[in-house]
Amino acid sequence: MPGRLRIALQAAAVLVVALLLALLGWKVFNPDEAPDAGRPAPDFTLPHLNSGEQVSLASFRGKAVVLNFWASWCGPCKDEAPLLESAWNRYKDQGVVVLGVDAQDFDVDAQRFVDRAGITYPVVRDKHGSTLGHYGVTGFPETWFIDAQGRIVGEHVAGPLTEEDLERNIKIALGQPA
């Protein structure tokens, strides 16, 4: 084999191995896992379930956010929806936003869920589940609390919320003594 061809093939092989190693390293250092408390909440922009209008998490900067991931086929999501709606009505005038993210669902089912549960807080639709990896969501429901500076605070509640979970973490997000 001519020397130049051999060198070119060796260089190509080294390049392929280097690219695979780089990909492995990137995945190791950027895993799909839950962000730690105190870290900035991963931003996203998704369409509103009813209006289709784009809603970004960053647009709620300056307010405490209760970020709730759900799907219409999830039983515990039905149980906690009234709690979230009640918290929204209680705290919306105190600088708190409840933001629902519906994923892995049919549009029509999500809409029916919202109508039946009487949800009035904003709900966005993550059709392709793009936010799930950024928040390390592994099931529904899961809830995060974000302070007015856009940082993750309080507890990450993986599973159905209780009234106490909500009250305690909303106070933390508002910077009030829990």
Add this chain to the structure above:
Amino acid sequence: MTRKLLGVLVLALAVVAPAAASEQNPTLPELERELICPTCHETLAASTSPIAERMRAFIRARIAAGDTKSEIKDQLVEQFGESVLAAPPKSGFNLLAWVLPLAGIVLAAGVVGFLAYRWSRSRKAEESGPSANGRFSLDPELERRVDEELARYDA
């Protein structure tokens, strides 16, 4: 020749006709094998998750409404994204997933063929290399110079 052409046509029909029938009249089991449950990442056929059950109900309803296989898949991709397909679509960037393995096989076959050709040529050269007296023949230029030197020596 005509018989061969006829054979090719029959073979083509045997491949295309069932595919066209499946496209126009899809069945639930075949769609279950070609779609992935978004929560458990298994095929619908293997999944018993709530969303898989809901997707099955959707597919049944769409088959009853007369939708083609492509139409049903398109509607599910619209709801869940392309990750719902068990195999990537043969278009756009996803085409690479189909083309690259084939290109890799062709390239590997080419490299193996090239190496085999070189190896067999060097073997032939080795076998035909030694002259009748068992020694290797010299480079023509070197042979000419040796002859010149010998001629000068004899002179």
